[in-house]
Amino acid sequence: MESGLFRRALYRGSVAFAFLLMLAPVVTVVAISFFRQEIVTFPPEALTLRWYVNAWDQQEFARGFITSLEVAALATLIGVPLGTAAALALQRSSIRGKGALNALLLGPLAVPGVVAGTALYMFYLRAEFWLDRDITATLEGLVAAHVLLTIPWSVRLVSASLVGMDRSAEEAAANLGARPLTVFWRVTLPMLRPGIVAAALFSFIQSFENLELTLLLVGPGRTTLPVAMLSYLEFRMDPTLSAVATVQIVLVAALMLLTDRFVKLSRVV
Amino acid sequence: MGDLVLEALTKRYGGTVAVDGVNLEVQQGEMVALLGPSGCGKTTTLRMVAGFITPSSGNVRIAGQDVTRKPPYARDTGMVFQSYALFPHMSVGQNVAFGLEMRKVGRAERETRVMEALRLVRLDHLADRLPGQLSGGQQQRVALARALVVNPAVFLLDEPLSNLDAKLRGEVRMEIRSLQQRLGLTTLIVTHDQEEALTMADRLVVMERGRVRQVGTAEELYESPRDPFVAGFVGRCNLIEGQPEGAAGFRAKGGALLPCTNGASAAGSGAVLALRPERIALAAAEPREGAARLAAVTYLGAQTEYVVDYAGTPLVVIRATPPEGDPLRRLAPGDAVTLTWDAAAARLLPAQ
Numbered sequence: 001m002e003s004g005l006f007r008r009a010l011y012r013g014s015v016a017f018a019f020l021l022m023l024a025p026v027v028t029v030v031a032i033s034f035f036r037q038e039i040v041t042f043p044p045e046a047l048t049l050r051w052y053v054n055a056w057d058q059q060e061f062a063r064g065f066i067t068s069l070e071v072a073a074l075a076t077l078i079g080v081p082l083g084t085a086a087a088l089a090l091q092r093s094s095i096r097g098k099g100a101l102n103a104l105l106l107g108p109l110a111v112p113g114v115v116a117g118t119a120l121y122m123f124y125l126r127a128e129f130w131l132d133r134d135i136t137a138t139l140e141g142l143v144a145a146h147v148l149l150t151i152p153w154s155v156r157l158v159s160a161s162l163v164g165m166d167r168s169a170e171e172a173a174a175n176l177g178a179r180p181l182t183v184f185w186r187v188t189l190p191m192l193r194p195g196i197v198a199a200a201l202f203s204f205i206q207s208f209e210n211l212e213l214t215l216l217l218v219g220p221g222r223t224t225l226p227v228a229m230l231s232y233l234e235f236r237m238d239p240t241l242s243a244v245a246t247v248q249i250v251l252v253a254a255l256m257l258l259t260d261r262f263v264k265l266s267r268v269v
Numbered sequence: 270m271g272d273l274v275l276e277a278l279t280k281r282y283g284g285t286v287a288v289d290g291v292n293l294e295v296q297q298g299e300m301v302a303l304l305g306p307s308g309c310g311k312t313t314t315l316r317m318v319a320g321f322i323t324p325s326s327g328n329v330r331i332a333g334q335d336v337t338r339k340p341p342y343a344r345d346t347g348m349v350f351q352s353y354a355l356f357p358h359m360s361v362g363q364n365v366a367f368g369l370e371m372r373k374v375g376r377a378e379r380e381t382r383v384m385e386a387l388r389l390v391r392l393d394h395l396a397d398r399l400p401g402q403l404s405g406g407q408q409q410r411v412a413l414a415r416a417l418v419v420n421p422a423v424f425l426l427d428e429p430l431s432n433l434d435a436k437l438r439g440e441v442r443m444e445i446r447s448l449q450q451r452l453g454l455t456t457l458i459v460t461h462d463q464e465e466a467l468t469m470a471d472r473l474v475v476m477e478r479g480r481v482r483q484v485g486t487a488e489e490l491y492e493s494p495r496d497p498f499v500a501g502f503v504g505r506c507n508l509i510e511g512q513p514e515g516a517a518g519f520r521a522k523g524g525a526l527l528p529c530t531n532g533a534s535a536a537g538s539g540a541v542l543a544l545r546p547e548r549i550a551l552a553a554a555e556p557r558e559g560a561a562r563l564a565a566v567t568y569l570g571a572q573t574e575y576v577v578d579y580a581g582t583p584l585v586v587i588r589a590t591p592p593e594g595d596p597l598r599r600l601a602p603g604d605a606v607t608l609t610w611d612a613a614a615a616r617l618l619p620a621q
Binding site for chain 1: 352354355367
């Protein structure tokens, strides 16, 4: 009895501790964004919205936000269909070298972002020379780089859905007279929908918040929000960044809640 | 509707033969069960009929037409899967309508036929539900309606009852059988459950390691099994190895001499005597040297199962549980007993 109580307390305590660890930074960032003083001290002198106003006034943030949205949306639109097709090939076809192909597709997740970013930067410079046109600091260049993030996430999540899928529904469709392409559009794809939606969501978030891979690929006038935030930090240390981060957190949370209404994310991820 | 013919149907995977020269004719309106232990090739055979597996050799004919090389969508079969295989994103009505849609049946006729099919399985009131909202038994009936609505030439059932609980299994079994008979469906059903096969099918095909061991009605298989495998697989059976001796005896390997009726050809090499446990009568006896002794008694309610050491040969005996007060009721392991059986009930089978 004694030890039962103790174990339950230990269990609840560790769960609470884990939640604390995960939520503390988020809560801190949100709280600081309302502190009035420039150098963060506790307790706050007073609460204010001036950092939000300041963030709104910074052109770099507004432009970075738009660029990040564009890049994330395009990289998701390109990466998810490619990743889905790759997952289908990996799970369903009889092509050779699946293991190597899988490793190649998931590779970008294993390479540190800064390393991949540096490699891409050097490759872009070379390509600019050959093609005689700008690639770094263009929307196309950023989207191409971020597709490297969205493809592995899509391959991973759609593969997981495919592995857990009962193939007899597809056989039943064929048995009822559906040709292979009809089976794919009417049965396979709808059954994969949760995995695809989750892939799109995670791709979007990965791209939207990416800093390391993007760092060297931006330029004046074409910067993503995370890079703009880092640049701001080089000159000033006030809660403006907390205000921007809070807006970002709210946005991502809203996106997840919205997605969860259509697809139960807990079932896919 | 039409008949189904399998001619020397064979499937090889590398060096192993999954299905080995299966010949079978299923008459128009007949229900035939493929029965056997797992890995015997029954499911592979069914899947070759549906077109999901391409045979290595041999032919499949449906209603007189050779469909061996045709893809599944071009064959006129209606299949019910073990996992039901309903489309989870479509309503019950849309599931049932799918096959009609593929056959380009007009909307009005489609709706009528879908409702008819759902009425047949008493689910017309659930047409708008999603499969996930139905019970296992209801899902199974939707799968039946979906396969039947297109009037397939051949109806295929792959272990249709194995995901249902015991009580529901009995109900759905009756339902499938009565539908099959009412609509005169040419049906092939795969099952590993002999009771299912015995109660539903007109004829049974017992398979083992890719080969057909015997084809016949339930009674034929039970009363006149052709070999020890069939005798042991359909119902329970004492299978005793040994040699026929004289005109009315069988010398078991353990040394016991058991009465039986030997055919003319029986003499010679090794053989197996098949003796059903319920054909053996059991009585208490005075203890004496060399008598049969009871080794174990298991009370099973309506029946009692005895294991008897018959001069070195173990024999299983199953009798209706004797009423209370009957001396047989007090039998315990170690007691002497006498066993008797009609010599004609002991069948001599070739050794495997």
